[in-house]
Each structure stands twice: as structure tokens, then as C-alpha cells.
Amino acid sequence: MTPLTVLGIESSCDETAASVVRGLADAPPGKILSNIVYDQTDLHAAYGGVVPEIAARAHAEKLDVAVAEALRAAGLSLVGVDAIAVTAGPGLIGGLISGVSCAKGLALGANKPLVGINHLEGHALTARLTDGVAYPFLLLLVSGGHCQLLSVEAAGVYRRLGTTLDDAPGEAFDKTAKLMGLGFPGGPAVERKAEGGDPARFDFPRALLGRKGCDFSFSGLKTALRVKLDGLRAQGPVSERDQADLCAGFQAACVEALSRVSGKAMALFCESHPQIEAPVLAVAGGVAANKAVRSGLEAAARNHGFSLVAPPLALCTDNAAMIAWSGLERFARGHTDDLSLTPRPRWPLDETSKPVVGYGKRGAKA
Amino acid sequence: MKHEPMTRGHSERLAPMVAEVLDDAKVNVANLDGIAVTTGPGSFTGSRLGVSFARGLALAKEIPAVGVSVFEAMAHVFDGNQVVVSLTGKNGALMLQCFERNSPTTEPLELPASIAWQTLPMAGFYDGIGTEFDLLLSHAPEGVKNRGTAKECQPITSEIIAQIGLKRLGQRSPLPTPLYLRAADAKPQAPVMLNG
Ligand SMILES: Nc1ncnc2c1ncn2[C@@H]1O[C@H](COP(=O)(O)OP(=O)(O)OP(=O)(O)O)[C@@H](O)[C@H]1O
Ligand SMILES: [Mg+2]
Numbered sequence: 005m006t007p008l009t010v011l012g013i014e015s016s017c018d019e020t021a022a023s024v025v026r027g028l029a030d031a032p033p034g035k036i037l038s039n040i041v042y043d044q045t046d047l048h049a050a051y052g053g054v055v056p057e058i059a060a061r062a063h064a065e066k067l068d069v070a071v072a073e074a075l076r077a078a079g080l081s082l083v084g085v086d087a088i089a090v091t092a093g094p095g096l097i098g099g100l101i102s103g104v105s106c107a108k109g110l111a112l113g114a115n116k117p118l119v120g121i122n123h124l125e126g127h128a129l130t131a132r133l134t135d136g137v138a139y140p141f142l143l144l145l146v147s148g149g150h151c152q153l154l155s156v157e158a159a160g161v162y163r164r165l166g167t168t169l170d171d172a173p174g175e176a177f178d179k180t181a182k183l184m185g186l187g188f189p190g191g192p193a194v195e196r197k198a199e200g201g202d203p204a205r206f207d208f209p210r211a212l213l214g215r216k217g218c219d220f221s222f223s224g225l226k227t228a229l230r231v232k233l234d235g236l237r238a239q240g241p242v243s244e245r246d247q248a249d250l251c252a253g254f255q256a257a258c259v260e261a262l263s264r265v266s267g268k269a270m271a272l273f274c275e276s277h278p279q280i281e282a283p284v285l286a287v288a289g290g291v292a293a294n295k296a297v298r299s300g301l302e303a304a305a306r307n308h309g310f311s312l313v314a315p316p317l318a319l320c321t322d323n324a325a326m327i328a329w330s331g332l333e334r335f336a337r338g339h340t341d342d343l344s345l346t347p348r349p350r351w352p353l354d355e356t357s358k359p360v361v362g363y364g365k366r367g368a369k370a
Numbered sequence: 371m372k373h374e375p376m377t378r379g380h381s382e383r384l385a386p387m388v389a390e391v392l393d394d395a396k397v398n399v400a401n402l403d404g405i406a407v408t409t410g411p412g413s414f415t416g417s418r419l420g421v422s423f424a425r426g427l428a429l430a431k432e433i434p435a436v437g438v439s440v441f442e443a444m445a446h447v448f449d450g451n452q453v454v455v456s457l458t459g460k461n462g463a464l465m466l467q468c469f470e471r472n473s474p475t476t477e478p479l480e481l482p483a484s485i486a487w488q489t490l491p492m493a494g495f496y497d498g499i500g501t502e503f504d505l506l507l508s509h510a511p512e513g514v515k516n517r518g519t520a521k522e523c524q525p526i527t528s529e530i531i532a533q534i535g536l537k538r539l540g541q542r543s544p545l546p547t548p549l550y551l552r553a554a555d556a557k558p559q560a561p562v563m564l565n566g
Contacts, residue, residue: 052559057414061554064418065547068425082430101381101415102422108385109426112399185562242564343385 005030008086008336009037011110012328013071015103016095016123017148018044018054020066021324022074024085025133029159029336033136038077039318039325040070045189052182060098067106074324082114087340089331092120093348095149100347108343117340119331124353126326128156131286133329134315140280142273142310144266144301147289147321148174148189151262153218153269154353155276156286159333164354165269166218173258173291176222180229180254184247194251195294201245201252206232208257218269220261229254258291259300266301270308286313290321371529384423402433406535408526409437410549411457411465411478417548424546436535437546441478443526444499445469446534452496454518456486456506464502465551480551484509490518499523 007026014021020042027034044062048054075081082088090107093100104120111118127145131137142165143154151168171179174191181190186197208228211221232250236242270285277283285305291297292314305312319325352359372391374383392399407424410417421437428435441455449472456466464486467478476489483502487510490496496518498506503520 050558051556055554055556057554058556060414060418061548061550064422065545067422068429068545071426072429098415098418102418104381105384105419105422106426109423109428110430112385112389113427113430115399182559183562185564237564247564343389344382346382 008332009080009084010119010328010332010335011071011074011082011085011088012121012324012326012331013067013088013090013103013107014123014126014322014324014327015063015067015099016091016093017099017322018048018059019322020044020063020070021322021327022067022070023324023328024074024078024080025325025328025332027133027329027332029333031136032132034133034329034332036133036325037080038074039323040074040077041318041323042066042070049188052188053178054096056096056098059096060102063099063102067102070324071106071110082110082116085114085116087117087119087331087335088114089119089121089327089335090345091123091126091327092341092345093122093351095123095349097347097349100349104345104347108345112343117335118343118345119334119339120341120345121327121330121334122351122353123322123327124150124152124351125160125162125330127288128154128162128286128353129330129333130288130315130319130326131284131313132333133326134319135313137284137286137313140277141284141286142269144262144269144285144287145289146173146262146287146291146297148172148178148291150289151220151222152353153266155273159337162353164352164357165272166220166265168220168222169212170221170223171226173220173222173262174289176226176254176258177291179226180251183226183230183233184250189290191291191294194255195296197248198251198255198296199248201248201250203249203252203256205249206253208253210257210260213261213264218265218272220265222258222261225254225257255294255296259294259296262297263300263304267304267308270305270310274308283308283310284313285310286315288315288320292320293317371527373528381419384419388423388427399431402427402431404428404434404436404535404539406436406438406531406538407546408443408531409439409546411440411480411551414548414550417550421546421548434539434543435546436538436543437549438531438534439467439478439549440526441467441469442474443530443534444523445472445474447526447530448497448499448521448523450497450521452491452494454490454496454498454500454503454506456498456500456502458501460552464506466500466502466506468496478549478551487514490514495519497521
């Protein structure tokens with residue numbers, strides 16, 4: 005078998021990214037030949053969140069530049085590429101349209117097959133690209149727009165075990181930072197503030213933990229934070245200590261929710277896959293950058309006899325290497341799209357699961 | 371040449387249409403020497419779609435991509451001495467650009483109708499093409515009003531864009547970028563004061 009070489013393109017949120025990956029779909033891990041990410045954080049910082057029109061404008065002027073750089077860094081031209089993979093959803097429609105259009109231009113111009121990829125599948129298969137994790141495995145996706153537990157049964161077969169019913173954790177971190185004026189993106193800022201804070205001083209709700217299933221809820225945390233902050237403010241200036249304690253309490257509640265619900269999912273996964281000897285919990289998404297989250301999940305995995313696979317941080321957040329790898333797996337299975345490929349702002353990985361009503365301020369993706 | 375009017379659905383149709391047009395013309399992609407694309411003003415999404423596709427194709431083929439604005443295309447087909455192109459903007463505003471024999475003499479701008487006339491050439495007579503010339507003149511003082519006449523301009527087609535692209539192939543043009551004329555709609559966040 006000869007390895008495949010795939011160009012990946014990603015523009016579903018606020019990173020414009022292109023990457024070239026080489027490998028065998030049946031024999032992961034793959035090799036990342038280049039991984040270019042143009043981050044738009046500076047463009048959005050003043051607005052306290054991603055502004056869709058600003059993101060779309062930046063993507064349209066950067067996509068081909070990122071592709072050219074990824075090819076150069078990989079030492080290839082398009083002739084040396086077997087397929088062009090592009091994120092076709094879910095995400096912000098403006099960026100998706102630019103990415104898909106650019107990929108179509110490339111595919112038509114270079115006469116190469118086009119493969120549309122679900123961004124969530126990109127995150128889901130990162131553990132295969134980096135660590136060669138075998139199917140089936142359990143995945144926790146914790147990002148700015150998602151919080152899902154998925155059983156990745158086989159190539160392209162996903163079973164959703166649980167999802168957030170309201171906000172995603174990254175979104176909750178971002179809103180917390182916004183309320184406290186800590187800057188954007190909020191996750192790292194809240195994590196820094198939480199250092200040295202007392203997580204026990206304020207009482208944050210632990211929503212849904214008593215319930216059966218593997219669903220999450222994070223919007224109550226945000227409300228609790230606002231109420232506590234307003235209470236402190238009414239009494240005078242909110243001190244550094246108060247801020248640190250608030251952030252620590254909020255973060256601890258997130259970590260507990262993520263670890264405990266993942267624990268339930270690990271138990272379910274073992275029930276439905278009794279033959280697996282060394283089960284894996286893979287984690288993906290920007291919130292996996294959080295050290296407290298990582299150690300919470302590590303402990304939970306250990307308790308359930310799982311090993312935790314957390315990709316390097318650069319591959320937890322949005323990137324195109326994960327899109328190229330997913331494209332490689334799909335292309336190897338004979339899947340391609342034609343030039344009428346249409347971006348989908350909503351695109352659940354497990355299309356058989358019920359959509360969750362009222363989900364998501366960042367584009368209702370579940 | 372092909373065209374299909376659409377309010378939505380560009381995203382599916384543009385690339386297949388380009389492939390069909392090449393087929394109909396019996397031209398292999400391999401033989402293309404350049405690609406020209408409209409940059410706007412118009413639908414932001416539509417402009418991005420076309421520009422992104424053209425830039426992708428140009429990169430793959432290592433051929434030039436040429437961006438042509440609606441103003442440039444209209445001035446080109448009308449081909450007059452002094453031409454003012456005006457289009458309908460947002461919230462009663464006008465989008466306009468002035469040309470002298472096909473060369474722009476002002477930057478493309480979006481302005482309130484009440485002051486847009488100030489960008490008109492101060493000497494000579496000019497022809498006004500586009501949708502908003504009458505509105506533009508209705509705000510102008512007599513001395514300015516008397517120097518312009520509204521004229522008809524034939525509709526812009528992809529053929530016209532391609533012709534302009536062909537003319538510019540030899541020149542080194544910058545990569546096409548969408549022409550918005552308007553900043554993105556977003557308000558900066560007010561600062562949060564916690565300890566003061
Ligand atoms: N150290 C951290 N602690 C907590 N959250 C973090 C940390 N670092 C990043 N984040 C959060 O991760 C999110 C960004 O991650 P990512 O790029 O994976 O999400 P996204 O692309 O916005 O969402 P999606 O992939 O679901 O569309 C942001 O909400 C950010 O605040
Ligand atoms: Mg993401």
C-alpha cells in the first residue's frame with residue numbers, strides 16, 4: 005500500500021488554516037508535513053467574541069495564502085497531492101463558503117478530487133492522526149461551540165452518548181471572562197486568574213450530575229457567576245482575591261462536570277464494548293488546553309481503566325491537519341464530493357441522534 | 371457564457387457552472403491563461419464566494435486572477451469621456467465612482483445621498499450611469515446639476531468581465547479582494563470595571 009497525501013483546508017470559525025498530511029488510513033498515525041494556522045484573535049479582541057462578518061472577510065483574503073504556504077512548507081505542489089479536503093460544516097457560514105469555494109477552485113484547477121469534511125470529525129479523528137488510536141474509542145469534544153461525548157465506533161460511524169443542552173464549556177469560559185473584563189479568548193484568562201484562588205469559597209451549581217444520561221449543562225454556571233459578581237460589586241470594589249476565588253470556583257465546577265459525566269460515558273462504553281482490553285478516552289477541542297480539565301479527566305480515566313489521549317495543544321484547537329487526516333481516511337474509503345458540495349452551518353456527526361432544541365449561541369451545531 | 375439569476379444557492383452553482391462553460395467552449399482547464407472575477411460591490415457573501423474560488427483556481431494553475439469591480443465593468447462598457455457610476459447603497463446611501471475614459475478619477479465610496487454629489491468632477495460634462503444618478507443630482511446645486519445627464523448602460527455579464535480580464539492579463543494586478551465599501555457591522559465591547 006502506498007501512503008496518501010492530502011491537503012486540508014479549515015475556515016469554520018476564526019482560524020484560517022491549511023495543512024498537508026501523509027499516511028495510510030488503516031495504519032495511523034499520520035505524518036504532518038505542514039500545518040499553517042493564521043489566527044484571527046487580534047481582529048476580534050475588541051469585540052469580546054468572534055464577529056462573523058469580520059471572520060469571513062479575513063478568511064477570504066487569507067485562504068489561498070495559507071494553502072500556498074502549506075504546500076511550500078511541505079515541499080510539494082498540488083501535483084503531489086492525492087485529494088483536497090475542506091471543512092464543509094458545521095460552523096460560521098461565511099468562512100465555510102470561502103473555504104469550500106477556494107477548495108473547489110483548487111480542485112478544478114489541479115484536477116484533483118474534493119472531499120468535504122465535518123469539522124467535528126476532524127476533531128474526533130485527531131487522536132488517530134497523532135497517536136494512532138484504533139477504532140472504537142470514546143471521544144470527549146470540549147470546545148468553544150461544542151461539548152459532546154461520542155462513541156467513535158468505526159470509520160465514519162459515530163454514536164452520540166451525550167451533549168450540552170445549552171452552552172459549550174469554552175463559551176462559558178469566554179462569557180465568564182467577558183463578565184469580569186478579563187479579555188478574549190476567555191479560557192486562558194480565566195485559568196490564569198483561577199491560579200491560587202479558593203475553589204470552595206463560592207458555591208457553584210452542579211447541573212444534571214444527578215441525572216441518568218451523559219448530557220451537560222453550563223448556562224447555570226454563567227448565571228451563578230453573574231449573581232455572585234453583582235453581589236460582590238454591590239458591596240464595593242471586587243478585589244483580586246474575589247476574582248481569583250470566583251474563577252477557581254467556576255473552573256472547578258466545569259472540571260467536575262466534565263470528569264463525572266465522562267466517567268458515566270466510560271462505563272457505558274465498556275458495557276457496549278466488553279471485548280476491549282485497553283479502552284481509550286480521547287479528548288479534543290480548545291478547552292482541553294486547560295490544565296485543571298486535563299488532570300480531572302486523567303483521574304477519571306484512570307478510575308475507569310481508560311487511558312486518556314490528549315493531542316498536543318496546537319492540534320486541540322482548530323487546525324487543518326485534522327481536516328487533511330479526516331479527508332485521507334474518507335478518500336481511502338472511496339468517498340469524494342463533486343463541485344456542487346454545499347457548506348452546512350449545522351451538521352451533527354451522529355445524524356441519527358435527536359437534535360437538541362435550544363442549543364448553542366455560537367450557531368446551534370449539535 | 372452562462373448566467374443564472376439567483377438570490378441564494380451561488381455556493382452550489384458557481385463551480386459547476388465554470389466547469390460547464392469550459393466544457394461548452396471546448397477549453398480544457400489546463401489551457402486557461404487567467405481568470406477574471408467580479409469583486410463587488412454587491413452581496414458580501416457572493417463577492418467572497420467568487421473571489422475565493424478564483425484565487426483557488428489561480429493558485430492551482432499558477433495563472434493570474436484579475437478582480438473587476440462593478441464600477442469598472444460599467445465604465446468599461448459605457449466607454450464615455452467623463453462617467454459617473456452610481457449604485458444603490460444601504461439606508462438611502464449611494465455607492466459611486468468617477469471615471470475618465472475608463473480610468474478611475476475617484477476611489478469607490480459609499481456616501482449619504484446628500485453629500486455624494488461633492489465627489490463629482492468639477493469641470494466638463496459627464497454621463498451618469500447606474501441606478502442612482504437622478505437621486506445624486508437631486509441634492510446637487512444648480513451649477514453641478516447642469517453638467518450631467520443620465521444615460522443607459524448595458525447590463526454586466528460574465529463575458530464583459532472576461533474581456534476586461536483579458537485586457538489586463540499582461541499587467542501585474544494585485545490579488546482580487548472583495549469590494550465591500552462598508553465596515554463590518556460590529557460594536558466594540560465597553561470596558562468592564564471591577565475594582566474601581
Ligand atoms: N486554558 C483554557 N481553559 C479553558 N478554556 C480554554 C482554554 N484555552 C482555550 N479555551 C477555550 O477553547 C475555545 C476555543 O477552542 P476551539 O478553537 O476548539 O473552539 P471553536 O473552534 O471556537 O469551537 P468549535 O470547534 O466547537 O466550533 C474557546 O472558547 C476558549 O476560551
Ligand atoms: Mg473547533
